[in-house]
Amino acid sequence: MNPPPRILRxxxxxxxxxxxxxxxxxxxxLDAxxxxxxxxxxxxxxxxxxxEGLVHGAVDRYPLPQLSAVHFVLHDALAGGVTRSLALDAHGKTLSAALLDMPLPE
Structure with missing residues (x-):
């Protein structure tokens, strides 16, 4: 049986x-x-x-090599904002969890 594909997490x-x-x-x-x-x-x-379908604006990317990190700003991403959205938990934390489920290249 093949191991499951690696994900960003x-x-x-x-x-x-x-x-x-x-x-x-x-x-x-996790490791530089x-x-x-x-x-x-x-x-x-x-x-x-x-x-796609959740973020309706631009995505800006900022590499931070000194922190071994990449930072993103997702515009028009929260259905009008946390205080205006009718969606349950449409906050950034759910998007970050979803991002970590992206499969890594083989």
């Missing part, structure tokens, strides 16, 4: 925040040796496609 953790209709997500390598994989593979376009 296997090599990184995520932190999140929200401000109005914007979510911020930071993906931080894995940062080059995250930096090369986790592009703004991949994140945008992963959240």
């Amino acid at each position: 296997d090599i990184a953790l995520a932190r999140s925040g929200d401000k109005g209709n914007r979510a911020t997500l930071s993906v931080i390598a 040796a894995d940062f080059p994989v995250i930096d090369r593979w986790l592009t703004a376009e991949r994140v945008r496609l992963h959240f």
Whole structure:
């Protein structure tokens, strides 16, 4: 039996925040040796496609090599904002958890 595919959660953790209709997500390598994989593979376009239908605006990407992290700002991502959305728990923390489920390249 083949092992399950590796996911981003296997090599990184995520932190999140929200401000109005914007979510911020930071993906931080658990081991600095894995940062080059995250930096090369986790592009703004991949994140945008992963959240297609949820994030309706641009995705900005900020590499932070000194922290072994990549930071993203997802615009128009929270259905109007935490205080305006009718969605249950549409906060950034749920988006960061979902991001960590992305399969890693083989």
